[in-house]
Amino acid sequence: MKRLALAAVLAVIAASMAFAGVQDFGKFTIDVPAGWTANQDDETVIFTKNDNTASMSITVDALDGASLKEIADAFVEALSGKGLAPMDGGYTFTMTNANGVESKCYLTGDDKNYGLIVVTGAENAPEEISAMMDSMQEK
Numbered sequence: 001m002k003r004l005a006l007a008a009v010l011a012v013i014a015a016s017m018a019f020a021g022v023q024d025f026g027k028f029t030i031d032v033p034a035g036w037t038a039n040q041d042d043e044t045v046i047f048t049k050n051d052n053t054a055s056m057s058i059t060v061d062a063l064d065g066a067s068l069k070e071i072a073d074a075f076v077e078a079l080s081g082k083g084l085a086p087m088d089g090g091y092t093f094t095m096t097n098a099n100g101v102e103s104k105c106y107l108t109g110d111d112k113n114y115g116l117i118v119v120t121g122a123e124n125a126p127e128e129i130s131a132m133m134d135s136m137q138e139k
Helices: 003-017 068-078 126-135
Strands: 019-024 028-032 036-041 044-049 055-062 082-087 089-097 102-109 113-120
Touching: 019 082, 028 036, 028 044, 028 055, 036 082, 055 126, 068 089, 068 102, 068 113
Parallel strands: none
Antiparallel strands: 019 028, 036 044, 044 055, 055 113, 082 089, 089 102, 102 113
């Protein structure tokens, strides 16, 4: 009987660890899945899968009078990006990180702020990354 009770407790603990937890990063909230770590550095939050096979960063900041296109051009230059293309409500481009891995970048915004999302290793965690992006709520 003790083994059955212990097994039930372990199953409940394991199940609760699989659920995402909503975290507040000042300008937005997002569900961070179990097995991922989030670290904030000023305006950028970096989400890293604990096995280092995937990551996503989100930067939200003021446009400070610049257009979204000017911000896109600045990021492409600063990140040595390529393939800048318009998308619905913003721009997309790719970049290669310091480890030689290609990342996909998405830039959106309104008349006051922009949001830059950089995804690396999406093929290693497509459901988790999609769920995080879907759960993001601007404050």
